[in-house]
Amino acid sequence: MTTASEPYVLNIGPQHPSTHGVFRLRVVMDGERIQDMDMIVGYLHRSMEKLAEERTYTQNIPFTDRADYLAAMTGNLGLCVAAEQLSGVEVPERAEYLRVIFAELQRIASHAMANGTLVSDAGAWQTPLLYMFREREKILDLFEMTCGARLTTNYMRIGGVAFDPPPEFWPALRELVDELPERIDEYAELLTDNEIFVARTRGIGVISAADAINGSLVGPALRGSGVPWDLRKAEPYAVYDRFDFEIPVGRTGDVYDRFMVRLEETKQSTRIIRQAMDQIPEGPHKTQIPLALRPEPGEVYGRVEGPRGEIGFYLVSDGGPAPYRFHLRAPSFINLSLLRELAVGSSLPDAVVTLGSIDIVVGEIDR
């Protein structure tokens, strides 16, 4: 006797813990298997690119906080790097070091969040996430100390950074950097050999290197598939060429590898911060630019390596104080290009873990 099954539609989200924000999946299921999937986004669309055409370059920096709200610093940095390329503004050396320190702190905080929620999705409900929040909390305290905000930092400026950190920042940073490797090892010990976690992530959501490249994947999603591509090495912005660090890559391109790449990257980030703290020179933290920056007519595509991959800003200037066109290349959005391919044929819990390992931020998807 055979049992006939009939496909049915399952709606996940927009409000659902496993979608990491207001992100909706409409899934056609046959039993436990996914037959078809459609993602529905736009619940957080704030027409940033249109609004940006009405604001000056500096006034646009707060938008980048609210695009990727888990990594505001790298968003800020991306816009500033692009605007500096467009207008030719020079950045003092101390500011470049401060940018590196804050971008790397942000990477650690963001990866802690990404890995924590991924582990949550895989069944280790909340405990590892809250452990990782402990470190993230300390990093956000450092942000607050420096620029007064924890999430929407609005810290970078065209031509430098907004504030020099206060004197009490440096000992606190030293303390954090000293204890971080130990903490990261703790997480590795807790999770990497955990039988349940390995069973839920090994061999799940496998992306081949060729697919990852062709599908425009960037960041840990690309490096997890074994492609050593990192803009900090490939196109060193700020002063990244002065530091000694490695690009961790995965082997098989499964969820586990993407998790491990993020964990390894946090270690490398602490290495970079340590070197930056030792090398940072005295001096001004920003150059003075005109209130209304009017770049020459032209266009530029400036990009930095954010926690989720390449954050690119395509800016077109017509000589006015506001950009003629402002396009944000959002890594979380474009990393979803392969989601349907990955999900179809897998089971629902595996698709949830795969989505978690791609690490999306809905603010950046919708913009």
Next chain:
Amino acid sequence: MPKGPTQLDGHLVAERLGQALPGIVQRSTDEWVEVRPERLQEALRWLHDSEEFDAAQLSNCCGVDRHHHFEMVYHLQSLDLNHQIVVKAIVLDHDRPSLPSAYPVYKGALLQEREVYDLMGIEFEGHPDLRRIFLWDGFPGHPLRKDFLGIGAGLTSGLARFPYEDKTDPDRIMNPPESMRAAAQEPEAGSQEPSPEWRGEQHP
């Protein structure tokens, strides 16, 4: 000179592309190469397969509304050779713009082209799933077009001038005198305060 640090010279790309596929290049500058819109897919395919250019990844694609025509800009990335190629295609029909899709060459164009279709209104022939993505079906118009708010050609929707710019003395904002610039860059010892003329960004 190309603006990106690893961006390839557009003339060089145009020369090679023109040799391989005669008549495909329309224009080139040192930053980008512009190809015939109807042969866009062919150009992308050639750059993707070429050993010299190895444009393996479509890192970004977006549209620009130039009032009378649209410009699609493709940023292609070679991961092995570490360079970037900028390809443009100009769509002259502003009322019903249409272009061949890049999806058959780059799967990464799937969502990016849907976004351009939604916000800019350019249709991509050969795209497997061309639907609006951020806005709902039936949303009137395409917001990233310059005429979306009823602003006709010739007028811009952007800022004509900075809101607090001193119209009577724009030079004061644009080019501060040398003394003021020096004072702003070198604050007095022991003082975190910028000079009073330059409070702009520090202001709460």
